[in-house]
Amino acid sequence: MTLKEDTISIVVNNLKKTFITYTRGHTFRDAVKSLFKRQKMVVEALKGITFLVEQGELTGFLGPNGAGKSTTLKILTGVLFPTGGDASVLGYIPWKHRKKYVSHIGAVFGQKSQLIWDIPPLDSFYLNRAIYDIDTGKFDHNLNSMTEMLGVRDLIRKPTRELSLGERMKCEFIMAMLHDPKIVFLDEPTIGLDVLAKDKIREFILEKNKLGVTFILTTHDLDDVEHLARRVIVINHGEIVFDDSMERLKSHMGNKKIVHVTTQKNLPPLNEAGITVSNRISEFEAELELDMSQMKLNRFIEDLNKASTISDLSIEQLPIERIIKELYA
Amino acid sequence: MTGNVRIYIQAFKLAFARRMAYRGDFLFSCVLTLLYESVIPLVTVLIYGSGYSFPGWGFYEVLAIQSAFMLARGLAYPTLFGMVITTIELVKNGQFDLLLLKPRSILFITIATGIETEDLSTLLGGAVLFTIAVCNLPPAGLLNALLFIPLLLCSVAFLFSFALLMAGSSFKWVGNYRLYEIFSTVTQFASYPLSIFPSPMRAAFSFVVPIAVIAFIPASVLLGHSIEFLLLSIGTSLLFPVLGLLYWHKMLRNYTSAGG
Missing domain, CATH: 3.40.50.300 (P-loop containing nucleotide triphosphate hydrolases)
Known part of the structure; x- marks a missing residue:
């Protein structure tokens, strides 16, 4: 500063x-x-x-x-x-x-x-x-x-x-x-x-x-x-x-978002670069971390919608607690 | 200086108000303190009542020494001595930090924080017994009476030096309550005529650790008794507060606060 x-x-x-x-x-x-x-x-x-x-x-x-x-x-x-x-x-x-x-x-x-x-x-x-x-x-x-x-x-x-x-x-x-x-x-x-x-x-x-x-x-x-x-x-x-x-x-952790998604069909494997599944709640619902420097948000939504038809989606900032934990580690 | 006087008066009022929050406990503590301080004069009453005596000393003369002892403690304890327990407690739980945040001498703030109003009962009891003793003795000479006051202040300063030594020690040896108890026990010797002790103890009480200055010397001067090593005793007793101040400030540097 x-x-x-x-x-x-x-x-x-x-x-x-x-x-x-x-x-x-x-x-x-x-x-x-x-x-x-x-x-x-x-x-x-x-x-x-x-x-x-x-x-x-x-x-x-x-x-x-x-x-x-x-x-x-x-x-x-x-x-x-x-x-x-x-x-x-x-x-x-x-x-x-x-x-x-x-x-x-x-x-x-x-x-x-x-x-x-x-x-x-x-x-x-x-x-x-x-x-x-x-x-x-x-x-x-x-x-x-x-x-x-x-x-x-x-x-x-x-x-x-x-x-x-x-x-x-x-x-x-x-x-x-x-x-x-x-x-x-x-x-x-x-x-x-x-x-x-x-x-x-x-x-x-x-x-x-x-x-x-x-x-x-x-x-x-x-x-x-x-x-x-x-x-x-x-x-x-x-x-x-x-x-x-x-x-x-x-922004210390990069351009990351927390995505909560619910789909009509089974979720795909979600193993592409930039996607980390933090909680797979069911076959149709998961919480994941999206690194937008590796995976663009619009491409992610497009691909997921094509594969499983999105019924609900929420996107949040990475909580500050996560950032702090990373810094403390 | 006037600022410090104002702070001290304010702190005294607050100490009183603090104790008034528990009036019953305050009154009970005052009575207990007075009873504790009266034990030695009561023993003296029993000794003289059963036909025994301290050789060379009449009952009211001994009572004058013992009431002078109470007067000295009654002046020193409420105003200066509370700092000992206050320091021990505050250092132990890390609250001493808060005193260091005040823009005043740390020692002064510690003293002002430690005012103990219930110990004023000792002063009151001492004043009553002293009046009884003096009224039953031949009138003291004017010079003797005038000398009694600075000697009593000298006694308070000497007692204060022990408060400094004990409070100072607690910065390094946290929670040293026992030191306070030892001090209270040892100073009890000061409430008897010096002549009843063997000569090595007389010398020790006169100029090594001159506890004779607490009560024996002021009362003896008032009564017109001759005193061995008078000037040496006074000189040594005045050296103690100086050493106490140096020690307290040196030990303060050991304060490390508590975690968190």
């Missing part, structure tokens, strides 16, 4: 992170043995990743469990030190200038809460107002507009423990954005949410993005990426395996 140099807000160059972790077997003997000697294991969480992010971008960060997504996010938020390489966000080196830097960013972790469990979110918001030194006018304006956008105006006065997961997550967003951050890091923000809550949060992210806020979104939910991200970075085993636009990601 080509980015404008003067609008770059995140620069990551050959970033590496190595952890030392300890492993042991599952038996009681292993547990006792580990009391005296532990098996050390060096984990290369990041093997030298490099990428740039422009101000105002909404970038999806995808990868399987343990790929290095959260480690990257933790380094970029100043939580962890890298083992090697450089990174700069808004001109700050996150782990060196942590105190100054974090006042310009926000973060929402789907599995970690910034809200105080036993008291209403509003109390937590006021604590953040003091911590970020937000002036009253700005605080009131941001609070009102965000509670309105997310539809939680009355809920913020109820104890956090009484809120549903979706309501809580909306409040997490408010908590993370009261101080008008320029960049917001989102780590699986829609995990466990229902469709309505997901939609509301996605709308909110898009709205804020329109106002110029940069979002870095790590998620397993490919719907999030499809709805939100214009650019996708796929990371696997600590390395970037894909970094381009959503459209390019979709």
Whole structure:
């Protein structure tokens, strides 16, 4: 992807992170043995990743469990030190200038809460107002507009423990954005949410993005990426395996389509180049993958109709899950 | 600085509001804390009531030491000591990350997050016992009374150094609750007159690990007793917070967060 140099807000160059972790077997003997000697294991969480992010971008960060997504996010938020390489966000080196830097960013972790469990979110918001030194006018304006956008105006006065997961997550967003951050890091923000809550949060992210806020979104939910991200970075085993636009990601597997076909007569063998039968449901019905670079769609339909008389046919894009699985492999 | 004061006040209000969510538990915890802290003064009452004594020390003098001990803990525990359990818990489940996202000193945010309002009952109990002790003793000299306050603050700073050492250790040795228990047990020695211990222990409690500064020294100065190694004890006790701060910041670098 080509980015404008003067609008770059995140620069990551050959970033590496190595952890030392300890492993042991599952038996009681292993547990006792580990009391005296532990098996050390060096984990290369990041093997030298490099990428740039422009101000105002909404970038999806995808990868399987343990790929290095959260480690990257933790380094970029100043939580962890890298083992090697450089990174700069808004001109700050996150782990060196942590105190100054974090006042310009926000973060929402789907599995970690910034809200105080036993008291209403509003109390937590006021604590953040003091911590970020937000002036009253700005605080009131941001609070009102965000509670309105997310539809939680009355809920913020109820104890956090009484809120549903979706309501809580909306409040997490408010908590993370009261101080008008320029960049917001989102780590699986829609995990466990229902469709309505997901939609509301996605709308909110898009709205804020329109106002110029940069979002870095790590998620397993490919719907999030499809709805939100214009650019996708796929990371696997600590390395970037894909970094381009959503459209390019979709065309990454070539010009392939999923075809579901039902015929009046028995289906032919379907063994020509460019046709892969993924599911032969019956003698008259099958789901197949068509590589249109080898087999033209009109020729396929013509031949099939001539041989078996098509009674029903549907053509779909290759699901993004398939593409991602291929990239993870 | 004023910003930090504002945050601390806000955090204190929230800590109180948090405990008020379970009022019954809060009151019960306050009573239990007070009962626990009162065990040593009660034992002293029993000792003196049965005709025994700590040699060279009257009942109200010992009560003054023990109530000074409660005052020091009552000041240090709610305001500074909650950071120990908070750090242990947050490091264990990876939530310490969230404190690192705040644009303030990490130590300050950790302290503000760990405020424990129920420990204020120790302060209240200590204040009551201290008043009883002082009212039953000959009036202290003005200088002695004035010196008591900075010495009590010195005691709080010394206690804080242990909070730093324990919280700092939890960055590397995750979940070290036992250290807290050991500390609580060892500091109990500070609630007795130093003269009852053998001389090697007296020396150790005066300037090796000067727990005498927690209660014995402030109370003795107030009562006008002469104290062995006074300046050395104060000097060493002030060195502890400095070492504690250095240690805490060094250990923070060991924080590796939790997976996910």
